[in-house]
Amino acid sequence: MKIIIYLAASANGLISNDRNVPDWLSPQYGQGFMSISQHTKAVIMGKTSYNILAPDYLPLKEEGSLVVLTHDTKAIPPQSNVLFTSDSPEKIIAQLAAKGHTEAVIIGGTQTVSEFVKAGLVNELILVVEPVLFGKGLPLLKDVEFEYKLSLLDMKKLNDNTVQLHYQIREGS
Numbered sequence: 001m002k003i004i005i006y007l008a009a010s011a012n013g014l015i016s017n018d019r020n021v022p023d024w025l026s027p028q029y030g031q032g033f034m035s036i037s038q039h040t041k042a043v044i045m046g047k048t049s050y051n052i053l054a055p056d057y058l059p060l061k062e063e064g065s066l067v068v069l070t071h072d073t074k075a076i077p078p079q080s081n082v083l084f085t086s087d088s089p090e091k092i093i094a095q096l097a098a099k100g101h102t103e104a105v106i107i108g109g110t111q112t113v114s115e116f117v118k119a120g121l122v123n124e125l126i127l128v129v130e131p132v133l134f135g136k137g138l139p140l141l142k143d144v145e146f147e148y149k150l151s152l153l154d155m156k157k158l159n160d161n162t163v164q165l166h167y168q169i170r171e172g173s
C-alpha cells in the first residue's frame, strides 16, 4: 500500500497561516488535490480539515473511501463513504487495503500527517510550495522526533510562482 502526503506549504514550510484563511492557495493546488484524490480513491484527513471541507469541498462524493481521524466516532457521517475513526494508522491502512485500495493520500492537517509520519508509514510527499511567507501558522509536522531523508522524484512549475516538489521518503532513513 502506497501512502502519499499531498500538501500546500508556504515558502517557509507552514501549511496554514495564523488567520486560518486559505486565500494563499493556488487553483493548481486545488486541481492537484482533486486529481490525486480521484486517482487513489482513498483519502485520509483529520477532523479539523474535514470540518473545513465538508460538505461541499470533499474530494470524493459517493465513491471510494474518506477516512477522518476523530475521537468522536459516534457521529454519523453525511456520506456513506466517510468513516470517522480513532484507529491507529496501521489499522487504517490495513482496512483500506482490505477494501482493495493500493494507494491512499493524506491531505492534512498537521496532526494527521504527523501521526502517519511517526508511524513510519508514509512513502511519498507531494509539496505544493506557494509564493508566500507566514510568520505564524501550522508546521507541516509536529512532535516528530525522527529525521527522514528524501529523494526528489519530480519537480514541476505549476504557474508563474508555484512549484510542486514530489519526494520519496527513503526507507530506513
Ligand SMILES: NC(=O)c1ccc[n+]([C@@H]2O[C@H](COP(=O)([O-])OP(=O)(O)OC[C@H]3O[C@@H](n4cnc5c(N)ncnc54)[C@H](OP(=O)(O)O)[C@@H]3O)[C@@H](O)[C@H]2O)c1
Pocket: 006, 007, 008, 009, 014, 015, 016, 020, 022, 045, 046, 047, 048, 049, 050, 052, 069, 070, 071, 072, 085, 086, 087, 107, 108, 109, 110, 111, 112, 113, 115, 138
Ligand atoms: N496546506 C494544506 O495543504 C492543508 C491541508 C489540510 C489542512 N490544512 C490546515 O491544517 C489545519 C488543520 O490541521 P490540524 O493539525 O489542526 O488538524 P487535523 O489533522 O486536520 O485534525 C485534527 C483532529 O483530528 C483528530 N485526530 C488527530 N489525531 C487523532 C488520533 N490519533 N485519533 C483520533 N483522532 C485524531 C482530532 O479530532 P477530534 O477533536 O474530533 O477528536 C483532532 O482534533 C487547518 O488550519 C487547515 O487549514 C492545510
